[in-house]
Amino acid sequence: MKKLSLIIENCPQNHPCPAVKICPVGALSQQGYGAPSIDHDKCVRCGKCSSFCPKKALVLQQ
Numbered sequence: 001m002k003k004l005s006l007i008i009e010n011c012p013q014n015h016p017c018p019a020v021k022i023c024p025v026g027a028l029s030q031q032g033y034g035a036p037s038i039d040h041d042k043c044v045r046c047g048k049c050s051s052f053c054p055k056k057a058l059v060l061q062q
Contacts, residue, residue: 002045002060004038011035011057019049019058028058 004027011017017036020028027042028049036058050058 002062004040004043004045004050005059005061006035006038007057007059008035010055012055017053019053022048022052024048 013035014033016033017028017030020030020036024046025042025044027039027044028036029039030036038058045060047060050056050060
């Protein structure tokens, strides 16, 4: 089963994460300008956030 992961080194953490608003189930959240948090219980592994992340910090892995 696929799992969404965050590659923290790729995340600039200096702006509102655009992928948070794209998630159709609200599995991503962000405190301030920090790296987004992933709620794996909510995530349906659709890949929208990983496709939308400009820095490829969110990755859907096997």
